[in-house]
Amino acid sequence: MQETEVNTTRRWGTGRKKVEMKKIESKSSLIVTFCKRRNGLFKKASEFSNLYDDANLAIIVLSPNQRPYSFGHPDVNTVVDQYLGDQESSERNNMDCGNINEEGEACWWERSVEDMDFKELEKFKASLETLKNNVAMKVQEKRRTRVSTRDFMGGFS
Amino acid sequence: MQETEVNTTRRWGTGRKKVEMKKIESKSSLIVTFCKRRNGLFKKASEFSNLYDDANLAIIVLSPNQRPYSFGHPDVNTVVDQYLGDQESSERNNMDCGNINEEGEACWWERSVEDMDFKELEKFKASLETLKNNVAMKVQEKRRTRVSTRDFMGGFS
DNA sequence: CCCTATCCATAATT
DNA sequence: AATTATGGATAGGG
Numbered sequence: 001m002q003e004t005e006v007n008t009t010r011r012w013g014t015g016r017k018k019v020e021m022k023k024i025e026s027k028s029s030l031i032v033t034f035c036k037r038r039n040g041l042f043k044k045a046s047e048f049s050n051l052y053d054d055a056n057l058a059i060i061v062l063s064p065n066q067r068p069y070s071f072g073h074p075d076v077n078t079v080v081d082q083y084l085g086d087q088e089s090s091e092r093n094n095m096d097c098g099n100i101n102e103e104g105e106a107c108w109w110e111r112s113v114e115d116m117d118f119k120e121l122e123k124f125k126a127s128l129e130t131l132k133n134n135v136a137m138k139v140q141e142k143r144r145t146r147v148s149t150r151d152f153m154g155g156f157s
Numbered sequence: 158m159q160e161t162e163v164n165t166t167r168r169w170g171t172g173r174k175k176v177e178m179k180k181i182e183s184k185s186s187l188i189v190t191f192c193k194r195r196n197g198l199f200k201k202a203s204e205f206s207n208l209y210d211d212a213n214l215a216i217i218v219l220s221p222n223q224r225p226y227s228f229g230h231p232d233v234n235t236v237v238d239q240y241l242g243d244q245e246s247s248e249r250n251n252m253d254c255g256n257i258n259e260e261g262e263a264c265w266w267e268r269s270v271e272d273m274d275f276k277e278l279e280k281f282k283a284s285l286e287t288l289k290n291n292v293a294m295k296v297q298e299k300r301r302t303r304v305s306t307r308d309f310m311g312g313f314s
Numbered sequence: 315c316c317c318t319a320t321c322c323a324t325a326a327t328t
Numbered sequence: 329a330a331t332t333a334t335g336g337a338t339a340g341g342g
Contacts, residue, residue: 059202059207192317318339323336324335325335
């Protein structure tokens with residue numbers, strides 16, 4: 001994207017001025033762009049959910065004034081519910097999450113993100129994403145096995 | 158990931174096709190498309206939340222195989238809780254591992270996922286998500302300041 | 315099979 | 329016109 005907000009995060013001074021020349025500019029124009037981008041995002045989401053029938057998706061945006069805007073297919077609550085999963089009654093969870101700390105990239109935790117260059121950051125991000133998805137999948141699995149089975153193939157344990 | 162070698166037979170892509178609204182082409186290409194569009198959507202969302210710090214945002218999507226993917230600012234659970242009515246948010250969100258290399262909240266890295274129960278896994282998932290988003294933002298920062306040097310104005314400054 | 319990334323070309327958007 | 333987002337093909341990892 002273009003830099004709609006050119007100098008938002010740059011600190012050129014020594015610290016005297018500290019910041020704040022950020023989002024103040026023009027409250028009204030900020031709101032306008034906010035609406036535009038929000039609509040753009042929802043539009044994308046709309047196209048996305050049209051990709052395939054089961055493309056459940058939900059977007060929730062809270063405006064700076066805490067006014068909620070949302071888009072969901074089939075609806076927000078359904079998706080949120082699927083995402084959060086059934087959190088009640090967790091009988092002995094002896095979940096085996098596999099090797100979440102796989103060998104390949106284990107040394108990340110000992111480093112500072114500030115010291116990583118672009119490539120490394122990208123890898124780190126990917127790793128985190130994978131990690132999160134692994135956990136998320138476990139949660140989902142757990143939930144699925146507790147609710148009725150939508151008859152997937154591969155009912156391994 | 159790089160092209161190992163270019164065979165004599167160059168297969169040129171056909172380029173982006175004309176907006177077809179059809180839903181399922183073939184399972185495999187659907188999956189690829191899903192991945193691409195999801196990245197596009199999340200990227201937009203990232204830019205969005207980058208622009209409006211105080212506009213909380215959450216996106217949840219389920220892949221064709223019901224695998225959950227999400228993006229959240231500051232994190233999904235916070236936004237969902239705000240949306241649903243702020244109920245047990247404090248219970249789910251009492252931990253913030255946002256600062257990757259900080260000492261305070263390193264607790265999770267020292268634990269085994271196998272020892273976590275269902276609720277803890279949920280928390281862990283949220284934390285990872287926050288972490289990932291933070292890193293994602295860093296990546297974007299780097300990306301912006303890295304592609305430079307072409308005579309187009311406005312990049313940063 | 316499932317998923318991600320990359321190259322090329324082009325549609326879509328700015 | 330310039331930039332971005334995306335489709336098709338394809339390589340590679342799991």
